Amino acid sequence: MSLKNSRYCRWLKRRLKQLKNLPVSLRVTLWYTLFLSLILLLFTGVILKMGEDYEKRTATRTLIKAVEKAGDRYMEKEGKFRAYDDNVYLALWSDQGELLQGTQPENAPRAAEPMFGRGPQPVVINGVPYHYLDLPLRPDKEEIRKGKFHGPGRFVRGYLADTVYSRYYRVLLVGALIALPLFLLLVTLGGYKIIKRSFAPVRAISEAARAIGETGDLSQRIPLDDSRDEIHQMGRTFNWMLGQLEELLEREKRFTSDVSHELRTPTAVIMAESEFGKDYTDNLEEAREEFQHIFQQSRRMSQLINQLLELSRLGNRKNLELVPVDLSKLIRETLEDYQKLPQSGKFQWEERIESGLQVLGDEPLLHRILSNYLDNALKFARSRIAVSLKKTQEGICLAVEDDGNGIPPGELDKIWNRLYQADPSRNKKQNMGLGLGLSFVAAAAKLMKGKVRAESQMGKGSTFFLWLPPQER
Numbered sequence: 101m102s103l104k105n106s107r108y109c110r111w112l113k114r115r116l117k118q119l120k121n122l123p124v125s126l127r128v129t130l131w132y133t134l135f136l137s138l139i140l141l142l143f144t145g146v147i148l149k150m151g152e153d154y155e156k157r158t159a160t161r162t163l164i165k166a167v168e169k170a171g172d173r174y175m176e177k178e179g180k181f182r183a184y185d186d187n188v189y190l191a192l193w194s195d196q197g198e199l200l201q202g203t204q205p206e207n208a209p210r211a212a213e214p215m216f217g218r219g220p221q222p223v224v225i226n227g228v229p230y231h232y233l234d235l236p237l238r239p240d241k242e243e244i245r246k247g248k249f250h251g252p253g254r255f256v257r258g259y260l261a262d263t264v265y266s267r268y269y270r271v272l273l274v275g276a277l278i279a280l281p282l283f284l285l286l287v288t289l290g291g292y293k294i295i296k297r298s299f300a301p302v303r304a305i306s307e308a309a310r311a312i313g314e315t316g317d318l319s320q321r322i323p324l325d326d327s328r329d330e331i332h333q334m335g336r337t338f339n340w341m342l343g344q345l346e347e348l349l350e351r352e353k354r355f356t357s358d359v360s361h362e363l364r365t366p367t368a369v370i371m372a373e374s375e376f377g378k379d380y381t382d383n384l385e386e387a388r389e390e391f392q393h394i395f396q397q398s399r400r401m402s403q404l405i406n407q408l409l410e411l412s413r414l415g416n417r418k419n420l421e422l423v424p425v426d427l428s429k430l431i432r433e434t435l436e437d438y439q440k441l442p443q444s445g446k447f448q449w450e451e452r453i454e455s456g457l458q459v460l461g462d463e464p465l466l467h468r469i470l471s472n473y474l475d476n477a478l479k480f481a482r483s484r485i486a487v488s489l490k491k492t493q494e495g496i497c498l499a500v501e502d503d504g505n506g507i508p509p510g511e512l513d514k515i516w517n518r519l520y521q522a523d524p525s526r527n528k529k530q531n532m533g534l535g536l537g538l539s540f541v542a543a544a545a546k547l548m549k550g551k552v553r554a555e556s557q558m559g560k561g562s563t564f565f566l567w568l569p570p571q572e573r
Contacts, residue, residue: 125299129292133284140284144276151272155265159231160220162186167235167258170202174256175237189259192237205230205259214255229262298327301335308338318346366397373397422460422548424571427496428453430463431489434470443478450486457489459496459568465544472537473500473564480504480562495550495567503561512554516542541566 166188174181174192181192183202191202197210205225215221220231237254304322311320321342322335377390431453438444459466477485481502488499507515516538538552545552549569556562 124302125292125296128295129288132291133288136287137284140280144280148273148276159260159262159265163188163220163231163233163258163260166190166260167233167256170258171235171237171256174201187260187264191257193255193257195253195255200254202256204257205261208259214257216255220260223259225259230259231262232257232259298329298331301331301338305335305338308342312342318342318349366401370394370397422462424458425461425463425466426456427459427461427466427498427568428455428457428489430466431470431487431498434467434474435487438474438478441478446483447478447481448484450484452486452488452490454490457491457496458571459548460571461548461550461568462544465548469541469544469566470498470500472541473498473566475537476500476564477502491570492567495569498566498568499563501561501563506558506560507554507556507562508558509556512556515554516552 166185167190170182170185170190170192181190181201183190189202189204189208191204192200193214194200195214199210205228208225209223214234214236216234216236220233223230223232235256235258237256301322301324304324308320308322312318321339324332324335324339373390373393377387432451435449435451439449474485474487477500481504484503486499486501488497488501490497542552545566545568551567553565553567554562555565
């Protein structure tokens with residue numbers, strides 16, 4: 101017994117392992133088909149049982165009604181008796197077991213003691229199951245007074261074959277055995293088709309992931325129809341993710357190319373000036389001029405590298421310890437410093453700063469953000485720079501406005517990308533930046549749970565915004 105149980109367990113484990121290797125759509129179909137089969141079997145059993153009980157009750161009513169009808173007709177029509185009615189054999193018997201009128205099934209036993217008041221009784225005749233019912237016939241007082249009644253007591257016995265109602269039961273059973281498997285087959289095939297179609301995006305996701313892993317092509321997308329179920333939503337999310345990854349990869353490629361370009365120029369200048377100075381410099385004045393060019397390009401490279409390192413460190417920080425900062429005071433102090441710069445004297449400065457506005461942030465980062473905004477304004481403004489700070493429904497809003505040439509509408513969303521510079525025709529002479537300042541602003545604002553935006557009109561100027569959540573008092 102133990103060996104048999106062990107073999108059975110190993111067989112069961114193998115079958116379960118094979119089941120796990122089946123496609124999900126087929127496994128789901130098998131499980132719900134099994135569950136539906138159990139429900140249909142239970143439902144069929146209940147229906148057949150109810151049908152059997154109904155047919156039995158119908159047969160009982162038929163037998164009782166036929167026997168009562170035969171007795172009433174005999175009494176009313178003075179001895180006339182009908183021997184067969186509604187598939188029921190009818191016979192008139194005396195109390196002594198003598199057949200007076202009517203008929204009964206062939207080889208039926210002679211009536212012994214009648215079974216009054218017990219309902220239909222089972223009996224087998226020639227291998228065929230029957231039910232019989234006995235109904236006594238008692239003369240009323242009028243019959244006795246007129247002398248119409250004589251002899252022993254009488255009773256009516258009726259026989260009804262069980263096959264009369266069982267054939268209806270067999271028809272119901274055969275119908276159930278034919279209809280229910282067909283129904284189960286149709287439901288299983290239809291369900292499998294629906295499930296397979298619903299899981300199609302999952303297969304497409306798997307194939308797309310495999311193809312991307314083999315080719316590195318992020319431009320591939322999963323083909324989807326207009327369905328709105330959860331799996332198709334997952335497929336759309338996967339396509340959106342692929343789009344984001346493709347955009348990020350392209351951005352990184354452009355960034356790498358831009359950095360290479362930015363570094364290539366000063367490197368080439370340094371090498372050319374060094375080689376020229378080594379081979380052709382004849383006096384100290386010429387050497388000083390060559391070293392000046394080398395120094396300028398080296399400083400530009402150093403600025404680029406330092407800003408890239410700052411952006412990299414800022415991007416690697418997952419969270420920032422935010423402390424209360426009096427932003428109104430910080431902006432006023434920074435503006436005082438900037439207005440002391442030599443180039444600031446040619447601009448008209450406008451300040452609209454509400455007092456006592458505090459935010460949760462990092463003071464050095466806030467200072468860097470404001471400095472980047474002011475540096476841009478000094479580069480591109482023609483005559484006026486406006487700085488405002490106020491409380492709005494969206495939070496504490498800082499705005500720095502200039503009256504420069506403006507930014508083209510198609511470039512407003514791109515200026516926050518690393519190494520991106522808007523059309524240098526805004527101010528060719530002053531636009532000497534590296535295109536990293538606004539990228540730093542966007543990253544720093546995100547760490548402080550803030551957001552940035554720019555608005556611009558060509559020929560009228562630009563406004564740069566920063567929203568920060570206020571400190572809750």
